[in-house]
Amino acid sequence: MKFGVVVFPGSNCDLDAYHLVKDVLGEQVDYIWHQEESVAGFDCIVLPGGFSYGDYLRCGAIARFSPVMKSVVSFAGGGGLVLGICNGFQVLLEAGLLPGALYRNINLQFRCLFTHLKVENLQTPFTVGLEAGRLLKIPIAHGEGNYYADPDTLRRMEKSGQIVFRYATANGEVTDTANPNGSLANIAGVCNEMKNVLGMMPHPERAGEAALGSEDGRLIFKSILKSWEGSR
Amino acid sequence: MWKAEIRVLLKKSVLDPQGQAVENALGSLGYGNVQDVRIGKYLEVSFDAGSRQEAEAQVREMSERLLTNPVIEDYTFELVEE
Amino acid sequence: MWKAEIRVLLKKSVLDPQGQAVENALGSLGYGNVQDVRIGKYLEVSFDAGSRQEAEAQVREMSERLLTNPVIEDYTFELVEE
Amino acid sequence: MRAEDWRKMGLKDEEYLLITEIIGRDPNYVELGMYSVMWSEHCSYKNSKEVLRTLPTKGERVLQGPGENAGIVDIGDGLAVCFKIESHNHPSAIEPYQGAATGVGGIIRDIFTMGARPIALLNSLRFGTLEDVRARYIFNGVVSGIAGYGNCIGIPTVGGEVYFDPCYQGNPLVNAMCVGLLETDKIKRGQASGTGNPVVLVGARTGRDGMHGVTFASEELSAASEEKRPAVQVGDPFMEKLLLEACLELIYNDDVVGIQDLGGAGLTCATSEMASRAGTGLEIELERVPCREQGMTPYEIMLSESQERMLMVVLPEKEEKVHEVFRRWGLTSTTIGQVTGDGILRVRMGGKVVAEVPARSLAEDAPVYCPAFIEPAYLRMTAQLQLAEIPDSGDAEKVLLQLLSAPNIASKEWVWQQYDYMVRTCTVVLPGSDAAVLRLRGTKKGLAMTVDCNSRYVFLDPYLGGKIAVAEAARNLVCSGGEPLAVTDCLNFGNPEKAEIFWQFRKAVEGISEACLAFATPVIGGNVSFYNETNGEAIYPTPTVGMVGLLEDVEKRCTQEFKADGDLIVLLGETYEELGGSEYLATVHGMVAGRPPALELDKEKALHKLVLPAIGQGMLNSAHDLSEGGLAVALAECSFGQNIGASVELSSKGLRHDSLLFGESQSRVVVSVATDKVEMLLALAAQENVPAAVIGKTGGNSFLVTVDGRELINLPIEKMKTAWREAIGCLLK
Ligand SMILES: Nc1ncnc2c1ncn2[C@@H]1O[C@H](COP(=O)(O)OP(=O)(O)O)[C@@H](O)[C@H]1O
Numbered sequence A: 001m002k003f004g005v006v007v008f009p010g011s012n013c014d015l016d017a018y019h020l021v022k023d024v025l026g027e028q029v030d031y032i033w034h035q036e037e038s039v040a041g042f043d044c045i046v047l048p049g050g051f052s053y054g055d056y057l058r059c060g061a062i063a064r065f066s067p068v069m070k071s072v073v074s075f076a077g078g079g080g081l082v083l084g085i086c087n088g089f090q091v092l093l094e095a096g097l098l099p100g101a102l103y104r105n106i107n108l109q110f111r112c113l114f115t116h117l118k119v120e121n122l123q124t125p126f127t128v129g130l131e132a133g134r135l136l137k138i139p140i141a142h143g144e145g146n147y148y149a150d151p152d153t154l155r156r157m158e159k160s161g162q163i164v165f166r167y168a169t170a171n172g173e174v175t176d177t178a179n180p181n182g183s184l185a186n187i188a189g190v191c192n193e194m195k196n197v198l199g200m201m202p203h204p205e206r207a208g209e210a211a212l213g214s215e216d217g218r219l220i221f222k223s224i225l226k227s228w229e230g231s232r
Numbered sequence B, C: 001m002w003k004a005e006i007r008v009l010l011k012k013s014v015l016d017p018q019g020q021a022v023e024n025a026l027g028s029l030g031y032g033n034v035q036d037v038r039i040g041k042y043l044e045v046s047f048d049a050g051s052r053q054e055a056e057a058q059v060r061e062m063s064e065r066l067l068t069n070p071v072i073e074d075y076t077f078e079l080v081e082e
Numbered sequence D: 001m002r003a004e005d006w007r008k009m010g011l012k013d014e015e016y017l018l019i020t021e022i023i024g025r026d027p028n029y030v031e032l033g034m035y036s037v038m039w040s041e042h043c044s045y046k047n048s049k050e051v052l053r054t055l056p057t058k059g060e061r062v063l064q065g066p067g068e069n070a071g072i073v074d075i076g077d078g079l080a081v082c083f084k085i086e087s088h089n090h091p092s093a094i095e096p097y098q099g100a101a102t103g104v105g106g107i108i109r110d111i112f113t114m115g116a117r118p119i120a121l122l123n124s125l126r127f128g129t130l131e132d133v134r135a136r137y138i139f140n141g142v143v144s145g146i147a148g149y150g151n152c153i154g155i156p157t158v159g160g161e162v163y164f165d166p167c168y169q170g171n172p173l174v175n176a177m178c179v180g181l182l183e184t185d186k187i188k189r190g191q192a193s194g195t196g197n198p199v200v201l202v203g204a205r206t207g208r209d210g211m212h213g214v215t216f217a218s219e220e221l222s223a224a225s226e227e228k229r230p231a232v233q234v235g236d237p238f239m240e241k242l243l244l245e246a247c248l249e250l251i252y253n254d255d256v257v258g259i260q261d262l263g264g265a266g267l268t269c270a271t272s273e274m275a276s277r278a279g280t281g282l283e284i285e286l287e288r289v290p291c292r293e294q295g296m297t298p299y300e301i302m303l304s305e306s307q308e309r310m311l312m313v314v315l316p317e318k319e320e321k322v323h324e325v326f327r328r329w330g331l332t333s334t335t336i337g338q339v340t341g342d343g344i345l346r347v348r349m350g351g352k353v354v355a356e357v358p359a360r361s362l363a364e365d366a367p368v369y370c371p372a373f374i375e376p377a378y379l380r381m382t383a384q385l386q387l388a389e390i391p392d393s394g395d396a397e398k399v400l401l402q403l404l405s406a407p408n409i410a411s412k413e414w415v416w417q418q419y420d421y422m423v424r425t426c427t428v429v430l431p432g433s434d435a436a437v438l439r440l441r442g443t444k445k446g447l448a449m450t451v452d453c454n455s456r457y458v459f460l461d462p463y464l465g466g467k468i469a470v471a472e473a474a475r476n477l478v479c480s481g482g483e484p485l486a487v488t489d490c491l492n493f494g495n496p497e498k499a500e501i502f503w504q505f506r507k508a509v510e511g512i513s514e515a516c517l518a519f520a521t522p523v524i525g526g527n528v529s530f531y532n533e534t535n536g537e538a539i540y541p542t543p544t545v546g547m548v549g550l551l552e553d554v555e556k557r558c559t560q561e562f563k564a565d566g567d568l569i570v571l572l573g574e575t576y577e578e579l580g581g582s583e584y585l586a587t588v589h590g591m592v593a594g595r596p597p598a599l600e601l602d603k604e605k606a607l608h609k610l611v612l613p614a615i616g617q618g619m620l621n622s623a624h625d626l627s628e629g630g631l632a633v634a635l636a637e638c639s640f641g642q643n644i645g646a647s648v649e650l651s652s653k654g655l656r657h658d659s660l661l662f663g664e665s666q667s668r669v670v671v672s673v674a675t676d677k678v679e680m681l682l683a684l685a686a687q688e689n690v691p692a693a694v695i696g697k698t699g700g701n702s703f704l705v706t707v708d709g710r711e712l713i714n715l716p717i718e719k720m721k722t723a724w725r726e727a728i729g730c731l732l733k
């Protein structure tokens, strides 16, 4: 399986995603420069974290017009796996590949800390490898991760299992105190209806080695590998 | 030459944490008479266009494609000929 | 009840990285006719005041004390009676 | 030229005369402006040069000492670490967010200019007390400015320190440090060598912002500073990220002869310094400089301090390729001139020469002053501390809670949680321990880093305080398992033209020198920030010490938190009746007085010789240095990490209880060890002549302390932790 990590001007977690896939998981990976017009040859596209175009105007707003995004959109339309992490999530929302929007954290501050995620849907390519009830300890680092969708959209998403991760306490309770940014219904990650596009604010690529405080992020990449194997 | 003066605010249904914070700060600075604060973006875009109509159409298009996010934001604008 | 509509922009001599980035983005989206983009803040503040004069004085005071930093920003405002 | 012209620019009459002697005529207005910025204290170090010469700067590992944009130290395996600290105090006082942000931007440029990839940021901050609205506003703005820049550019901010004291009310301190990594054969220097080589300017357009920023940094803050406001600028971290990647790509491919960032004094400084270092001259054409505004004059272009710009000298055959690389990164680059052999900096505008002076004279020939110095009168007062007149802490529990929630001791989580300290996934000891530790990919090594200074000590005894700042930094590294390598310092003081201030400066540097010599940690670079005064009142002398240490095996790192129930707690070092300058005296008794605790460098070194191998051999489960708040606070902090309590039995041996619990005697570390390793540790301690006492055991969820058999403290960890963690957030509400 071959991963592609997109590099926008201002991406800065590209290296971390690359490192996890290549050095920790031993899988194939290449960078994809934002001006590439094709993503042919890749099996999973990762839109990494960072501050594409400085996050000026709105996070992800300018990056979504990069040449590479056209091919990412059609790749996703054909069922290809796309994972957007943090800024990558914001780009996916701006590009219309996922519903809703992300805006300023409720306390107006950038926040960097470990969070616990409750997995709400084990039937996505990104979560199939997880045990039921297993919480994931994965850090966040963002200033605009406050998820919003209008009530109708939210209802639809709940129904079709598009809410994938919610912020929870260390005991797995979805409460206000566990919510680091004001996100609607503690939402930390969502997918599209087809389930092949996932956006999440927490950084699984920062939780792939014991030395970094958690290995849970690896499980998401393992799931991707598993579902890809299964689909062949 | 036209100058579009675009004001962008969060939709009423979306909580405005920044406005809230400034409202509280004004209160504690002694402006107890302040009832509501909303904070958004202000953009000035200068560009050429043949007519006011054309200019208006272009501002709408730019706003909807790039300058605002219709999921959470509303905008209004004025056009000034320069 | 008054509503102050306050527009805040960076002073002309100060770099506006946001405006610059959006200007470039508009250019590559095909809006080659765009010459200049400046991005700032827009605030709506609703409050009670006895008269327009009083209201104006208060907006000025709030703007200079809290809402803007005169070191790098300029502001203009309009007052609407509600 | 009228006297008021040069005086307004901050030049003294005799300095003007010197200029006319150097160039053999009266300077024109542009030239006068160039001399005035280059000969300001900020650029020329004219008041501090002589004193700085006394710092030890050499060492086996030092590849680059002071004099370049940043210093470099060899760490083996063909790798080197490059680091530097710099102040951005005055801009932060006036526009906290942008002032701090551009400070971070500036120090990052200093690091990648040397060819190093920036891997970490640290910061040392000082504000007025949080009861004051303005201090809260500045604190908030500075922290979000540091976050805004560092997070956006994608360099983790991994450590620092924050203090609050009324002396910083009008003049906050914002010192930013950056650490970079490079291969020893890729070092670049700011030298304009090779006659005929093109000179390329790249990055942001030049604007009218930041004119005379360095002069501004070389004056006291006053109401008149308001007029100089355009000296504050807006940073563009996105532009800098592109610059960083593009420049490192070029440097890595050996496409650059010399490179320097444009910081204070802008184009004037970069051109004259690069030529001066190489013994060459430069010719530039200002018409080619991309400007943000129309009609900018030569004076404005030469003095603008617009951020995010770099100047480089390249080989003629590489010129096209260099422009091509910048284009790919979306950057504008322009060839603005070339290197000449005549040593002259010649500036043209539209072909007409607008300035023509010896490059060296700008960079090197500023007059050197030896300001007068005299022991400050206040020291006679503060030295008079009669401990007998101060009641011993009656209620130790209450005092402990009070100290834990004192802003200088309370958790700084409110600050560092706003920083992305994890990006690049190399931070293996996160903020909250004695020093941050980063792993170095592709090697077994790690780097520990810290910044420290207790300015209250320096105020009460500049010499001793300077020494302690170095010792504390070294001790923090050692507690993390890092062997101290070298120092960068940021010397923040008041107006050096006042004899008492200059005395403080000389004494502090003397203390730093002595400690650096003892620990074999040379000073490889730094920054001096004078004129930190408001309306004639100086800040505490604050020589911040940034230090980096090496871990040969990053797996052998250590942190401060207790790891397991049932470990033994051992106190290394000796406790004396020392309360002078303590946080306890200040917080509980409202006194800033006495002498700081004594420091014996031999004892400190012995402690390091014990702790480092003990960590290396896996003897210790945790190690934490004792600083503000003394033993009781240090033990509580060890408990907080994993909510593991402790019970401790102390004997007073005639010491006051407050000295025993809250005194800040130096050269002490508290460690936890598994019971089967304690013999080994005590034997090693005996061998190194370090006093070591088993004082208790870890476990439970309370913190228990008995002194001479009497219980003085019995507090739930949870309660102490809440007080400590939430204090700063609460004060900001
Ligand atoms: N401004 C800051 N930025 C980042 N980290 C900080 C800052 N201030 C404090 N910290 C972190 O908080 C912890 C405690 O700081 P401090 O009390 O100064 O420790 P010490 O006394 O051991 O030097 C350290 O890990 C330090 O790096």
Ligand SMILES: [Mg+2]
Pocket: D161, D451, D452, D453, D627
């Ligand atoms: Mg400290």
